[in-house]
Amino acid sequence: MVAAPAAETAAKPFDVLVLGLGYVGLPIAIMLASSGLRAAGFDVDRRKMDMLGNGKCHIDEPEFLAIFDDVIQNKDMRFLDAVAPSDAFLIAVPTPLREQRKTADLTALTAALESIVPHLRKGNLVVINSTCPVMTCRETAIPILEKSGLKVDEDFHLAYCPERLYPGNIAYEIVNNEHIIGGHNAEATTRAAALYKGFVKGELVLTDDVTAEFCKLIENTYRDVNIALANELRTVAHRFGTDIDNAIDIANRHPRVNLLKPGIGVGGHCLPIDPWFIVEMAPEETRLIPEARRINDEQPKRIAAEVRRAVAAKRDAVIGCYGVTYKPDVNDERESPAWEIVHLLQADGYNVQVYDPVVNVGDYADLTDFVAKVDILVVLVEHTQFTRAFAQGIGDKPVLRF
Numbered sequence: 001m002v003a004a005p006a007a008e009t010a011a012k013p014f015d016v017l018v019l020g021l022g023y024v025g026l027p028i029a030i031m032l033a034s035s036g037l038r039a040a041g042f043d044v045d046r047r048k049m050d051m052l053g054n055g056k057c058h059i060d061e062p063e064f065l066a067i068f069d070d071v072i073q074n075k076d077m078r079f080l081d082a083v084a085p086s087d088a089f090l091i092a093v094p095t096p097l098r099e100q101r102k103t104a105d106l107t108a109l110t111a112a113l114e115s116i117v118p119h120l121r122k123g124n125l126v127v128i129n130s131t132c133p134v135m136t137c138r139e140t141a142i143p144i145l146e147k148s149g150l151k152v153d154e155d156f157h158l159a160y161c162p163e164r165l166y167p168g169n170i171a172y173e174i175v176n177n178e179h180i181i182g183g184h185n186a187e188a189t190t191r192a193a194a195l196y197k198g199f200v201k202g203e204l205v206l207t208d209d210v211t212a213e214f215c216k217l218i219e220n221t222y223r224d225v226n227i228a229l230a231n232e233l234r235t236v237a238h239r240f241g242t243d244i245d246n247a248i249d250i251a252n253r254h255p256r257v258n259l260l261k262p263g264i265g266v267g268g269h270c271l272p273i274d275p276w277f278i279v280e281m282a283p284e285e286t287r288l289i290p291e292a293r294r295i296n297d298e299q300p301k302r303i304a305a306e307v308r309r310a311v312a313a314k315r316d317a318v319i320g321c322y323g324v325t326y327k328p329d330v331n332d333e334r335e336s337p338a339w340e341i342v343h344l345l346q347a348d349g350y351n352v353q354v355y356d357p358v359v360n361v362g363d364y365a366d367l368t369d370f371v372a373k374v375d376i377l378v379v380l381v382e383h384t385q386f387t388r389a390f391a392q393g394i395g396d397k398p399v400l401r402f
């Protein structure tokens with residue numbers, strides 16, 4: 001691997017250049033290089049680029065690190081100072097939610113597209129990986145790319161290929177998951193599929209760009225609505241004193257029932273966001289999706305109320321909250337409902353102590369040390385190491401598990 005200035009590499013276009021080297025873009029770039037392509041990556045985050053340029057990876061997953069190290073040492077993977085000519089451009093930049101209006105913020109995507117325009121040549125392929133509202137390829141990407149003077153389908157090709165990566169299992173999923181390949185025309189689909197064929201063992205599902213955009217949103221919306229139902233049923237179960245997990249396990253034995261687990265809320269950067277992209281497209285037609293979003297958004301308040309009830313007899317109890325990531329075993333605290341619960345309890349004046357060994361939160365030697373210093377243990381995110389320790393016994397302090 002060499003950190004190459006763009007000027008040095010301008011003479012010969014890369015096979016593929018990935019814009020945005022985060023959780024999605026870096027694995028794709030690394031896998032494309034591993035498949036033998038002359039690959040390059042560019043990110044506006046200078047610190048990330050310096051790290052990568054020094055052969056260091058910001059994704060802390062052992063299996064992926066092994067592939068990363070192998071590619072850096074043995075394959076043709078460059079990290080660039082600027083966007084440069086390439087046969088194919090892949091875009092994996094953030095598409096967050098504008099919280100107030102609940103609409104997609106496409107600022108990074110449009111900036112990435114604009115940065116490609118001066119380098120776009122006849123025969124190039126542009127692939128968007130970022131999660132977007134439906135019609136983003138046609139209504140946002142094409143008008144920007146055609147500022148180059150080139151015409152889509154005639155001069156360059158455009159495809160939408162969403163990612164389904166599960167952080168924590170990136171190395172396996174990027175290779176083995178099915179991938180949706182949605183071209184703006186048939187040739188774009190074929191060209192994009194050829195890139196993915198180099199490293200994907202899962203099936204490539206070929207479709208058009210609009211369907212691919214919609215499928216990505218459907219998948220995460222399905223999960224969000226399903227979890228909202230589970231959370232609602234959990235609240236109902238409390239009325240009868242029924243164990244909701246047991247009830248769901250039994251209901252799921254029905255061959256056509258697949259209810260997800262209730263929890264402390266829905267976090268991360270996909271499920272709380274992507275359903276709003278569907279609502280944004282069709283506000284009149286969507287009633288269930290925003291209601292499910294509200295149910296899941298309110299879940300941390302319900303959980304905080306349960307904790308309050310548990311310490312009602314001892315208002316000055318030290319509440320020990322374990323786990324602050326958005327899901328177990330990942331070092332990612334983005335959109336974490338656990339933090340929201342901690343902050344709600346702190347705002348109420350409770351003495352809340354927080355410990356999460358996965359993200360180094362809390363100044364405790366280990367779980368035993370933490371448990372010794374609190375009156376009640378509230379398990380907000382159950383990392384595997386907690387489950388193991390709990391099975392061996394962690395003393396006699398009261399424990400709330402969600």
Ligand SMILES: NC(=O)c1ccc[n+]([C@@H]2O[C@H](COP(=O)([O-])OP(=O)(O)OC[C@H]3O[C@@H](n4cnc5c(N)ncnc54)[C@H](O)[C@@H]3O)[C@@H](O)[C@H]2O)c1
Nearest residue numbers: 020022023024043044045092093095108111112130131163
């Ligand atoms: N992380 C996941 O599990 C996951 C799964 C499926 C889909 N997605 C989607 O993939 C997209 C990327 O997500 P992510 O998790 O990789 O985000 P990320 O924040 O980890 O990485 C995005 C990177 O893009 C960079 N960037 C921003 N503007 C840029 C520009 N103009 N040019 C070049 N780089 C730029 C940022 O600096 C950042 O490093 C989002 O749309 C997300 O919704 C994410």
